Amino acid sequence: MSDEIYAKELLRWAADVSRAGSLPGDRKTGTANNAMCGDRVPMDFEVDPTHEICDCRHETKACVITQAATAILAANAVGETGESLGRVRDRVAAMLKDGADAPSGKWSVFSIFVPVRDHRSRHTCVLLPFEAAAKALDAS
Numbered sequence: 807m808s809d810e811i812y813a814k815e816l817l818r819w820a821a822d823v824s825r826a827g828s829l830p831g832d833r834k835t836g837t838a839n840n841a842m843c844g845d846r847v848p849m850d851f852e853v854d855p856t857h858e859i860c861d862c863r864h865e866t867k868a869c870v871i872t873q874a875a876t877a878i879l880a881a882n883a884v885g886e887t888g889e890s891l892g893r894v895r896d897r898v899a900a901m902l903k904d905g906a907d908a909p910s911g912k913w914s915v916f917s918i919f920v921p922v923r924d925h926r927s928r929h930t931c932v933l934l935p936f937e938a939a940a941k942a943l944d945a946s
Contacts, residue, residue, distance in 0.1 A: 810921045811928070812870065819874035819918070825881060827863045836941030838934045845872045845931060849938040851883070857943070859883045864935070871928055875919070876935035882912045888943030895936035902929045 829850040837848040845868035852861040862883040866876045883891065898916050900906035901923075908917035922928045 811925065813918060813921070815915075816874045816918045817870060819877045819915075820870040821873075822877040822881070825863050825877065826865065828865060829861060829863045834942040836938045836943070838937035838941060840868070840872070840930050840934055842927065842930065843869065845869055845934055847872060847876055847934050847938040849876070849880070849935065849942055851939070851942050853887075853943070857887050859886050859943075864938075866935075868934070869931055871919070871922065871931040872934050875916075875932045876938075878915050879935040879939065882915075883939070888940065891936060891939050891943065895933060895940070898936070899929070899933060902932060 829852055834851040834853055835848065837846065839846050847864060847866050847868060849862065849864045851859050854860055862880045864876050864880050866873050868876070894909055894913050897906070897909040898919070901908050901916065902919065905923065908914055908920065919932045922932055
């Protein structure tokens, strides 16, 4: 696999543990697993009565690609909803599969995964935290 996939910015995100752990009390929880490689992403969300995310934590045990994607999602989740995260997920999936542009604004950092386009088996790694988020937030 190309070293280009493991760029410094991706490795920095993978090492980001600022939102590692779990949330106490009333929370929405979802876990996604990648059966192919064993990656596991449990995510906790605190949401307000309007379903807006107030806080997010994760306990990811995964490859650096999944760790980085989860750290990015967790760092940017506050103020979002399950629905808005679904739109970001769709944009990231289109970027990987169809060569579409990366998401814009605070989500533009997902452009670090453009080199993953040519490695279809790794697309799941990038999208796994969105699957965990959907499991947590769709249960509302």
